[in-house]
Amino acid sequence: QVQLVESGGGSVEAGGSLSLSCVVSDSTFSNYVMAWFRQAPGKEREFVAAISKRSGSTFYADSVKDRFTISRDNAKNTVYLQMNSLKPEDTAVYYCAADLSWKITTITSQYAYPYWGQGTQVTVSS
Numbered sequence: 001q002v003q004l005v006e007s008g009g010g011s012v013e014a015g016g017s018l019s020l021s022c023v024v025s026d027s028t029f030s031n032y033v034m035a036w037f038r039q040a041p042g043k044e045r046e047f048v049a050a051i052s053k054r055s056g057s058t059f060y061a062d063s064v065k066d067r068f069t070i071s072r073d074n075a076k077n078t079v080y081l082q083m084n085s086l087k088p089e090d091t092a093v094y095y096c097a098a099d100l101s102w103k104i105t106t107i108t109s110q111y112a113y114p115y116w117g118q119g120t121q122v123t124v125s126s
Contacts, residue, residue, distance in 0.1 A: 002026045002115045004096050009120030012086055016124070020081040022096030022117055029077040030054065033102045036070060036081045037110055038092035038122075045095070047108040049081060059107055086124045093119040
């Protein structure tokens with residue numbers, strides 16, 4: 001069973017930065033496409049960013065482009081999300097997710113990812 005564990009959430013003022021990490025228990029971590037999603041209270045879970053198996057490709061939601069950076073370290077079984085210039089509307093529970101395939105038509109869909117972490121809260125105050 002693949003396990004994903006996020007960390008790094010917290011509270012920050014608008015304009016600040018946070019860095020999230022997600023460690024994956026599977027030793028074949030490099031076989032997974034990794035992504036970050038988020039869910040704000042009363043809203044649907046939404047795609048944030050995705051990265052291909054060997055970091056050759058990344059994809060971002062328009063709302064976070066140029067502010068957030070997804071990266072991965074396959075030697076550490078870890079994917080990261082660096083979040084800069086945070087806004088109050090970035091407040092949400094952030095989840096990492098894993099899938100075995102990169103399909104540009106589905107990487108933004110939560111239903112494409114069979115493996116999920118438990119989430120970490122990010123709160124941005126104005």
